[in-house]
Amino acid sequence: MTDNRGSNRRQSKVERVIEEYGLDGFGDTMARRWTAPEDSKSLRELADLMNQEVLDSAFREADVDVLEGEVENMYTLLTDDDTTEGMRVQAKTTLESKNIDVDQLLSDFVSHQAVYTYLTDVRSVSKESKSTDRVNSVIQSIQKLRGRLVAVIERSLTSLQNTQKLRLGDFDVLVDTQVFCRDCGTQYEVVQLLERGGCDCDGEPDSE
Numbered sequence: 001m002t003d004n005r006g007s008n009r010r011q012s013k014v015e016r017v018i019e020e021y022g023l024d025g026f027g028d029t030m031a032r033r034w035t036a037p038e039d040s041k042s043l044r045e046l047a048d049l050m051n052q053e054v055l056d057s058a059f060r061e062a063d064v065d066v067l068e069g070e071v072e073n074m075y076t077l078l079t080d081d082d083t084t085e086g087m088r089v090q091a092k093t094t095l096e097s098k099n100i101d102v103d104q105l106l107s108d109f110v111s112h113q114a115v116y117t118y119l120t121d122v123r124s125v126s127k128e129s130k131s132t133d134r135v136n137s138v139i140q141s142i143q144k145l146r147g148r149l150v151a152v153i154e155r156s157l158t159s160l161q162n163t164q165k166l167r168l169g170d171f172d173v174l175v176d177t178q179v180f181c182r183d184c185g186t187q188y189e190v191v192q193l194l195e196r197g198g199c200d201c202d203g204e205p206d207s208e
Helices: 013-020 026-034 043-061 070-079 085-097 102-108 112-122 128-162 190-196
Strands: 178-180 187-189
Touching: 013 026, 013 043, 013 112, 026 043, 026 112, 043 070, 043 102, 043 112, 070 085, 085 102, 128 190, 178 190, 187 190
Parallel strands: none
Antiparallel strands: 178 187
């Protein structure tokens, strides 16, 4: 996997953070773990892993000794939605007491979208084939289920028509399954959602 860096290309955030925090080789690690045939990591998992490396590097730069699991725990306190505001403030205060610039640290944390851009645009890494196969398989399963559901409904309605228990003219059965994302507020028909690669969250699909 090559790192396609050009002198005229603007450095991506992931590249900058890798360089500033001395995470040499971590780009290769992310590319390898994203495309692994078995137990590959999702973009969100890779972003979390990189951010924990950033936090660990900040501890080392501040000459702070950390216990096993302390980096992961501190990262959870800083970023997890279930963390209370009081716990988050306490975690920030702890870092500040160790001469760590918390605002800069949080600003340097990367999103899964930034990881996606780095892997696909900078490293030219792709797992499109594997992802497409999985999506197509899901679409086929949905369409088969729809076909069976339509057939059951048609038979039931026709039976009620023939026994004069239902007043209904010539009809068609339409099955429309919508998926609503509470995060970005968009709504798509399920097959359309799968074919477009995701909703509008962060502007990129969350490729697994």
